[in-house]
Amino acid sequence: MSSLDITELKIYPVKERVTETIAFCTATFNAALTVCGIRIREGKKGIYVAFPSQKSRERRYAIVYPANEEVKKEISNRILATYVINHLEDDNVAA
Numbered sequence: 608m609s610s611l612d613i614t615e616l617k618i619y620p621v622k623e624r625v626t627e628t629i630a631f632c633t634a635t636f637n638a639a640l641t642v643c644g645i646r647i648r649e650g651k652k653g654i655y656v657a658f659p660s661q662k663s664r665e666r667r668y669a670i671v672y673p674a675n676e677e678v679k680k681e682i683s684n685r686i687l688a689t690y691v692i693n694h695l696e697d698d699n700v701a702a
Contacts, residue, residue: 611678613685614638618647620694629654630694632686642671647690654690656683 615635621628632645644659659670673679 611636613682615641616686616689618686618690618694628657630690632656632690634682634686644670645686647686654687656686 613634613636615633615638617633618630619632620630627648627650628646629649630647632647633641633643634645635641642659646657648655648657658672660667661670662668673682
């Protein structure tokens, strides 16, 4: 990402899973904006990133979301790569 860099990334694996969420993530962009509540989830097609949202009575609303598909892929790929490198191997060893 040329104008939007992830300058800090913290991933917190869920210890006892009761939903599709396998980890939470906090990402800081350009050392200026921190986004909390990013989730790494496991679905039928594999793991994916879910950006923060809020549920109302009728539907779920995005609170924070990438401006376009290219940026979404870049952010998601960085988060998933960091998760796989730092946490997935540990999970498999413990199993």
